[in-house]
Amino acid sequence: MRILIVHNRYQLRSGEDAVVDAECELLRRHGQEVHLFLRDNRDIAALSVARKSALLWRTAWSRQSYTDLLAELDRLQPDVVHVHNILPLLSPSIYAACARRRVPVVQTLHNFRLYCPAATFFRNGHICHACVETSLFAGVRHGCYRGSRAQTLAVAAMLRTLHKPAGPLASVSRFIVLTHWHRQRFAALGLPQEKLVVKPNFLPDTEPQQRTPADYVLFIGRLAGEKGVLRLLDIWQHLPDIPLRIAGDGPLRETVRTRTDELPQVRVLGRITPERRAQLLAGARFLVVPSLWQEGLPLVVLEAFAAGVPVAVSDLGALPAVVPPDCGVHFTPLQSRAAAAKLRAFNADAAALQNASRAARREYQTTYSSATNYRMLIAIYEQAIAEASP
Template sequence: MERPLRFAMVTTFYPPYHFGGDASFVRSLCHGLAKRGHRVTVIHDRDAYHMVRGDAEPHPLREPPGVEVHGLRSRLGTLSCLATHQAGRPVVHGSRIAEILDQDFDVIHYHNISLVGGPGVLTYGKALKIYTAHEHWLVCPTHILWKHNRQLCDTRECLKCSLSYRRPPQPWRAGSYLDSCAAHVDAFTTLSESCAARHREFGFSYPMQVIQPFLSAAAEDEGGGELPTPTKPYCLFVGRLEQTKGVQDVIPLFHDDSPAELWIAGAGDYEPALRKLAEGRKTVRFLGYQRFANLRRLYRGARVVVMPSLCYEVFPMVVLEAFREGVPVIARSRGPFPEILASSQGGLLFESEQELRGALDLALHDDAVRERLSNNARNAFEQNWTEAAGLNRYFAFIEQLAQQRGQHALAGVAQEAVTA
């Protein structure tokens, strides 16, 4: 390697201070870069995590050599996040972020910046800048295009919608502030064609290139424990228990005479409602939050993974976790799932309850179909979504972008890294 590249990752959440798959992917990217000999500096906001979870500290995680993490914390706590949310810039931590990003980085990569700095943080630093949309925050104050907390968004009613979520409106969204800050970014990317299309549909004016995610080759295999013993084949749901995840549409299909069980791995605000819906259904089991070691065991034993999301997902990492274990998915035909399953042939789509029943019956009773889907899922993962494949895509994109910006030395190092 000619020289190691220096990356800065700016993200609101970073493990263990996180809630979803986007932060886990950012960590996988950081670790993958470090394994190839590059240096990574992470800036994230611990106040944002504690705003949701309170003062309890999560179980610490170790970072490998080459990864330096700055977890920002203020005595103002939630008020620091509120100031960023309202002003659209890092009011409390701005000077510290600027001090870090003024270092000699080759690439500054922004991820979910909603509470770590808002649009204003895009103006910090002078390196090649990439922004990856892991959600729809650039065009939606609630991030998920789920209007009034009850339906897909088709037309803008942002003020009314924000109030329905009990969130204060963001004045900076009304003018050109976001566009002026975005002009400092060299390239916008996202993880699926669906997400790019939603950004265009809702008026984001900058081009957005798709760079699909990957799954780390060294995901932590820790914290296993006892799991239930299956009495029947089981279908698996993995994720946060929120209304938008659509599990309420799956539970009624499982009853005492069902040939399979539904196992639900996850926790969230909607869990009490789901448990009430499942009362008296012995074939529905709630497993709670599971660490990665247990999740891998759950995937391996599942007949199929069910993904009934009602909102527009971007690219759930659960798909890749299932595919790595050769487990097909049954997904609602919405968001990225049509494109993922069209390219992989690793699962089945549904739109109606009848189609969901049919897909479950096929996956449970037709061994030949299930084996074909399983093989397709595993093969697609090995070809497209391993760490090696994902990092090569990433470096190829940096090479292309650096060439376009006339940064030929950076392009040369990135080109060398593609085949590393």
């Protein structure tokens, strides 16, 4: 099978970028012919002021992307095109190019970008559905995309283009969503339910490191409001005797460091290498995921499962379904005292931690292994190709 992957990479490497790379490697390892049509947001910094300004309007429709992809489709003659992120350098024009050449399209929905300029349904510390309930342009007033009203306007214009009747999204044969919770959510938002298929993220098969749990709890993630890291610090004010390690970087870096000056049991590690990440997971009593937005399927949870590490997650969105009760514990991050009590009890229960460790590893092997994921992905491609056949 000849597969063309279309993706706009992020300025800072994201979980979405990692998923794209992992799927490409998985497909190639099984003998599939994989080609890439990529753009990279790191290239924006080198653009002139005039070209950066023009980019705001090309976000809604890039003639250059349309022309370039047409040429690539003519050259490669792919069986299927798999689209991930298109913002801001690719634009909805790539769907029109595929439709013109009658190539079936599969689209992975990693987040809520189709309906929210910020992609998170999250604003000012709370879940927000204003762009769904009122207008796609509701976020412009708040500058929901990168804190900029101009850039948010450009993204909203892109979304309006996508949602036109018989518009670009009509050419998508299958939408991949990460959980059954997301399938229900996107169907409620208006996507055709028959086109929504569930395929979770995965991790390459590896043997876990020897588990030697130390005394700390671990957070790994972007230091941003929607990830709940500040709420996590509120919780840890009530846990002075339980060490917490925070690994990652992001816009709240300095705020987190300032807050932890008053919390001696908390250490901020900053950005870490993959090797250090694996070491920290192997030594953690459990991973904590205090997200305040309705997460997709965080790769760090799958890493924890693969390593046999229990996981404590926020009770929002899909996370309670992603982490079954036997693999960890659920808590409400906005209720700091109650959350602290639940996490303290989990941390003190050696038998529960040991059982959750074994269950987490089983969950990885049965649901998130590369073999399972490959079968699911190929089946989705075959469905899209079959429907497009005359």
